[in-house]
Amino acid sequence: MIIAITNQKGGVGKTTTAINLSAALANKGLKTLLVDLDPQANSSMSFMDVHDLGHSIYEALTEPDIDVRSIARPVGQIPNLDLAPATIALAKIESKLLGELDSHFRLKDELAAAREEYDNIIIDTPPTLGIITVNALVAATHVLIPIQSSYFALEGTDDLLETIDKIKQRANPELQILGALITLYDKRTLLSRDIQDQINEVFGDKVFTTLISKSVRLEESPAYHESIFTFAPTSSGAAEYYQLSEEVLSRV
Ligand SMILES: Nc1ncnc2c1ncn2[C@@H]1O[C@H](COP(=O)(O)OP(=O)(O)OP(=O)(O)O)[C@@H](O)[C@H]1O
Numbered sequence: 708m709i710i711a712i713t714n715q716k717g718g719v720g721k722t723t724t725a726i727n728l729s730a731a732l733a734n735k736g737l738k739t740l741l742v743d744l745d746p747q748a749n750s751s752m753s754f755m756d757v758h759d760l761g762h763s764i765y766e767a768l769t770e771p772d773i774d775v776r777s778i779a780r781p782v783g784q785i786p787n788l789d790l791a792p793a794t795i796a797l798a799k800i801e802s803k804l805l806g807e808l809d810s811h812f813r814l815k816d817e818l819a820a821a822r823e824e825y826d827n828i829i830i831d832t833p834p835t836l837g838i839i840t841v842n843a844l845v846a847a848t849h850v851l852i853p854i855q856s857s858y859f860a861l862e863g864t865d866d867l868l869e870t871i872d873k874i875k876q877r878a879n880p881e882l883q884i885l886g887a888l889i890t891l892y893d894k895r896t897l898l899s900r901d902i903q904d905q906i907n908e909v910f911g912d913k914v915f916t917t918l919i920s921k922s923v924r925l926e927e928s929p930a931y932h933e934s935i936f937t938f939a940p941t942s943s944g945a946a947e948y949y950q951l952s953e954e955v956l957s958r959v
């Protein structure tokens with residue numbers, strides 16, 4: 708499966724979910740590739756020092772002789788996990804691909820060979836609905852939508868669902884919504900539970916049973932280049948992302 712983690716709202720937990728879901732799947736012995744498709748490169752920085760990287764996903768998408776498998780590198784402490792890193796160069800892609808007929812299909816083409824080698828591919832996307840996110844949705848088999856438990860949680864959801872529908876109509880009829888994941892949840896507040904009800908109304912049984920609670924540990928782990936499973940194995944975040952990985956596998 709190829710899962711795009713997408714929501715054009717910023718700071719909703721896309722990267723946190725991408726890195727920890729990838730790690731959870733890899734820990735199960737599944738060969739996993741995490742593709743960082745965000746020019747902010749937060750997923751890459753969570754696992755490695757991006758300053759001494761050579762080629763990145765930008766070159767893989769724009770230069771015909773650079774394959775995504777040649778830019779993927781193992782994530783040190785996690786067997787079975789490779790990362791195709793991003794750098795800020797990716798911000799240039801919009802103008803670079805302008806007018807190219809295959810601009811929406813670059814990632815799909817790039818992953819065609821890689822998907823034979825991996826059990827799972829997870830794609831972290833930027834907070835936009837531009838060409839980068841469209842590439843992710845065209846390449847993916849599934850989309851996972853993190854939704855922050857906050858007052859404006861569902862703002863923009865219509866646009867996202869409309870984009871997904873458009874992509875299903877032509878470019879990628881196989882695309883399925885894997886689920887909506889409630890993140891940054893605080894069970895103590897009434898607001899959190901209200902928002903949960905609203906999200907359930909929109910997404911119905913697509914909402915994952917797993918809730919990701921607010922946790923300082925989840926915030927800290929990227930700074931130490933670790934997933935939550937080695938950084939704080941007994942934390943709520945580790946238990947919840949493990950549970951999410953089980954739920955993801957049960958849905959595909
Ligand atoms: N469950 C959580 N508990 C506490 N902090 C969290 C949690 N999930 C994410 N965060 C923190 O919230 C911030 C935003 O999270 P994250 O980077 O995962 O969101 P994002 O959707 O990838 O953001 P962007 O749209 O900028 O790419 C980060 O500082 C992250 O560490």
Ligand SMILES: [Mg+2]
Binds near residue numbers: 721832
């Ligand atoms: Mg991010």
